Amino acid sequence: MKKILILLALFVTVSAFGQSQPVTVAGTDVLKSLKKSHPRLLLLKGEEQSLLSQIKKHKEWSGIHQEILKECDKIIDLPPVERIKTGRRLLGKSREALRRLFQLSYAYRTTGDAKYLNRAEKELLGISAFEDWNPSHFLDVAEMTMAVAIGYDWLYNNLSAETRKTIRQAIVTKGIEPSYNKDFNWFLTAEHNWNQVCNAGMTFGALAIAEDEPELAAKTISRAVETLPKSMITSYQPDGAYPEGFSYWDYGTSFNVLFVSAVEKALGTDFGLSQSPGFLKTAGFLENLVGPTGLAHNWGDSGLKDGLSPAMFWFAEKVKDPSLLWSQKKLLTTSSNSYVNNRLLPALLVWGVKTDLSAVKPPVKKVWVGQGPSPVGLMRTSWTDPNAIFVGVKTGSPSVNHAHMDEGSFVIDAQGERWAMDFGMQEYNSLESKGVDLWNRTQKSQRWEVFRLNNFAHNTLSFDGQLMNAKGFAKIDKWSEEPSQLAVMTDLSQMFEGQVASAKRGISIRDEKYVVIRDEIKTSDKPTIMRWNLLTPADVKIVDGKTVELSQNGKKMLLVFDTKAKIEIKTWPTTPTHDYDAANPNTQFVGFEAVIPANTEENFNAYFTNSTREITTKPLSEWKVK
Structure with a gap:
């Protein structure tokens, strides 16, 4: 690991995390507990077998697993994502890239079938060749960086050195480096979903390439731990009610959970972020926001329909409250291949398979x-x-x-x-x-x-x-x-x-x-x-x-x-x-x-x-x- 040239000190206050002591991260010390081998994002090397064993315990888990594999078989025949903007956004393409690469990488890790590896590599190289990932609308960069980081990390051991170098350079030059441009990185001071999504995307990229770019990775992760609370404190305290409503809860909170889960797995700590006031209560907000018709109270810039939310499974496991999944369980029992349109769907299995679905009972409070x-x-x-x-x-x-x-x-x-x-x-x-x-x-x-x-x-x-x-x-x-x-x-x-x-x-x-x-x-x-x-x-x-x-x-x-x-x-x-x-x-x-x-x-x-x-x-x- 290269010697650090500049020491970056990070102090997270007691009020931000509700801890007895502030968290301090200095220089590359943030990487001192980094898992050395790949994969290190969300699902560590060797954890596939445990995951597959859990999937067999409930037909619902097996159903989701099989739907992902079927969808990946369809993706194989699709041309790679192209750099085509809608208005000022490339976001639709970034999201499709994330959907494809997350599912293809999951399919390869759980089956070992090279057809998924080869198709994912084709997608990775295509995206890496884009002129840029549209930094003027930085959500586009964040989701694209996360997509490429997952593919790079989860498939690392089976990609050629040349392919890894190409993808790694794209993560650095088209993902992380633009986040240090003041014209694009206003998200660092945002108190809403942009902060959560962009910091998560940059951190996934940093963790994926950390052994090759330790200074950049440490700086990026430390910056995220320092700035993410600006959004978390505003968004969740005191009770977990998310200010931007139903759809943006799923967006901002899902990426916030991805961040917490990723650093916890790769670094062995979430830096106290999950203890931010109201954060562990926010799953109750989403659950209660959906009526008996299955329609959400869709105030603000929000959609109407309830859907599978991988983040809800993380919260249920984290706080040991299966009742948070009452509505999600009903969705799971209604088989639908539309679930594969959820670009974060593999995370549901990563976070959820330990949950005993038979223990999911209706909430008590009305x-x-x-x-x-x-x-x-x-x-x-x-x-x-x-x-x-x-x-x-x-x-x-x-x-x-x-x-x-x-x-x-x-x-x-x-x-x-x-x-x-x-x-x-x-x-x-x-x-x-x-x-x-x-x-x-x-x-x-x-x-x-x-x-x-x-x-x-x-x-x-x-x-x-x-x-x-x-x-x-x-x-x-x-x-x-x-x-x-x-x-x-x-x-x-x-x-x-x-x-x-x-x-x-x-x-x-x-x-x-x-x-x-x-x-x-x-x-x-x-x-x-x-x-x-x-x-x-x-x-x-x-x-x-x-x-x-x-x-x-x-x-x-x-x-x-x-x-x-x-x-x-x-x-x-x-x-x-x-x-x-x-x-x-x-x-x-x-x-x-x-x-x-x-x-x-x-x-x-x-x-x-x-x-x-x-x-x-x-x-x-x-x-x-x-």
Whole structure:
């Protein structure tokens, strides 16, 4: 190993990791416990047999294993990935490269069949010959570096010296070295998924070539251990609620887990990172975010469907809580070759096969509350009944990365259907290609003109047709886990600063039968027109001045409004307002408008119920919440 020329000292504070002593890494000391032989990333040399032995214990594991092999047989006939960008991104190609190389390398290590080795080598050399890996959008470089690092490391002993040299040079010159260019490495100070993904990618590359480039590897790993907490502390404390929502949890957290798992295997330590506040609690966030319909509470820039998440298996094993896999187990038992589209799928077997799937029982708690930058309250009446009631409530701030103006918004599942929904994200390139200023989150940003992103498109309130306060913040103030009244409450006043004096919302599942949304509004010295909005995929029928009938798939739900104020029930189309907006078929808005006089207080109750019985609701101050 070369002598180090510059000593790099790294100090990780007690507050970052919750440890009694700070972690100190000096120079190449970070590599002192490096596993000398390859493979060293995630699955060490010789661990294949143990993995295969575990796979035989459950048909679900065997099913995933066989699907990977079948997919690799298909990949063999595909041409290598080409350097073709979509807009400003090469990310789709990087992700496909990671998918292919992770699965091909896994297939070779578990079967020894040279056809997988040869096809992976062809992919590795093709990628290594690219002019660059698109450092101007560094996520592309990060995922490509991880892809090449896994292939290089897992296949190392069966690649020629010349091939190894070519791949190693690509990792250095197209992967790691651009991360030291100030034009590209702003991710080091980011407090979101970019930090997690990019540091993970660079560290995989560094670990793969560490014996040949010890100074660069040590510097890169040390830098990651120093800067990754900037994202981890923001993203997970205090309860594990991930600020960027469902889809970005899977992205940022999965790569964070890949980082922790990789350094733990290769270096024998995770530098205390897994003890970062809230990190080991975050699997509960993802599990509770999915309703009985299998649809996620997809607030922010998020997708809707639940899918296999390898990281969940790491968490379940790490904290010894198999119940975290309740939803994942159901997905495993539904055989689907679509799982092979998950570029991290082999990691599920690496992390998960020690778990006894027969020990996976439903969670006990039916309410999960997380604070942080994007607080959420998640409630359900059952984990086992597909017709259970599920309510997800979102607070926080539009100023958070990938956030929408959706504070106070909610989704509702009941009778096996989603009645109150969220549009989720619009594909970025469809907006960027039209010149939309999508990443500016200030009050007057064009971002808030995008149809799906402002408060008018969410299940929340609006006053006088104005946008929410982009810098406002709301949290979950109180909640109840009492079975007869599962509830959360939030003060939305900051979101409507300058529009009303105060706005408070409480949402409750009562007696496991119906949902209550109560809004208490105080106006300032001017009157206001309030819009109460619901986005639904159901057919809407206005029955009378207080009742709406929702119907879908042969099922019905009543939306009943109760207030002393004069309201006008309305529907609004979800037709986009700009040519850059995505279409929103088979959806509509329903709700009401009410004129609230100056210096007054009005209360509004909305009930989601399948019964015509009369319901009453007390003021929020009398709700039994803590």
